Amino acid sequence: MKDFINIADFSGEQLKGLLERAIVDKKLFRAGKLPASCRRKVLALIFEKPSLRTRVSFEAAIVHLGGAAINLTNADIGLGSREPVSDVSAVLGRMCDAVVARTFSHETVQGLAEHCSKPVINALTDYSHPCQAMADVMTAMEIFGDVRGRKLAFIGDGNNVARSLAILCEKLGMEFALACPEGYELELDVAQTRDPREAVEGASIIYTDTWTSMGQEDEKDERIATFKPYQVNAELLKTAPKDAVVMHCLPAYRGYEITDEVMSAHAGTIFEEAENRLHFQRTLLGVLIAEGGIN
Ligand code: CP
Ligand code: NVA
Secondary structure, three states: OOOEOOHHHOOHHHHHHHHHHHHHHHHHHHOOOOOOOOOOOEEEEEEOOOOOHHHHHHHHHHHHOOOEEEEEEHHHHOEOOOEOHHHHHHHHHHHOOEEEEEOOOHHHHHHHHHHOOOOEEEOOOOOOOHHHHHHHHHHHHHHHOOOOOOEEEEEOOOOHHHHHHHHHHHHHOOEEEEEOOOOOOOOOOOEEEOOHHHHHOOOOEEEEOOOOOOOOHHHHHHHHHHHHHHOEOHHHHOOOOOOOEEEEOOOOOEOOOEOHHHHHHOHHHHHHHHHHHHHHHHHHHHHHHHOOOOO
């Protein structure tokens, strides 16, 4: 598989193998022993939406591997307006060694992959955020060891992050439960409830994300009112197992989906998750660019 677009495209074994490798590579990197497998390789980054973690982690990762990145905003390239997605993709495939894209429409990333001779990585679409889910489960593996049978409770919107996590949990033999208001469910066949307390029961990981994703800014006020009962706070955590960790993909909106108190208490895990974006994606780039894909 040359691209990394959907978690669903891979087997549980492939995904677990990638995660275990990322954990080993992280240690090698910290010891200064990770080989620079992408010398003189060029990574094109396309961003239709804002980003801190994704942009910095991919740029840093390719530099760690001996390559370089070129950041392209939509104002630069006019993806689908100045030029068709297929032409942009064909050109990038001839000049670069891999393409990372964050787009509104999932079809745009799929279109890039279809017309590109080089690996294309999904850096978030309205539909999914696979690199985030992988870094999150990598973090859980570092904390708990084997994650099979562990439960992840997602409190909030059945959004792109929730969807990628739900599919990854299923692939890895983890339990997944979503607590969300009516109308914000996932279309997947997973445990879903209106009651956050029911979701966190027996959970090892309590996960939340913004109530208003990028592109939904017009719905912000309505969403704040609807999602109010779905805050991850100290009261909710009383019903969760004592060793449960709290995760958030960031950016976090304190006082909305998570309290300042819970953010502070679980900052160690949450910022490790953010850092693991770098470690997971560095391994992913090495596998896709230097080794020709995921086997
Ligand atoms: N979590 C995440 O993807 O962060 P950015 O939007 O800042 O890249
Ligand atoms: N669900 C959020 C994730 C941000 C990393 C969004 O799409 O804006």
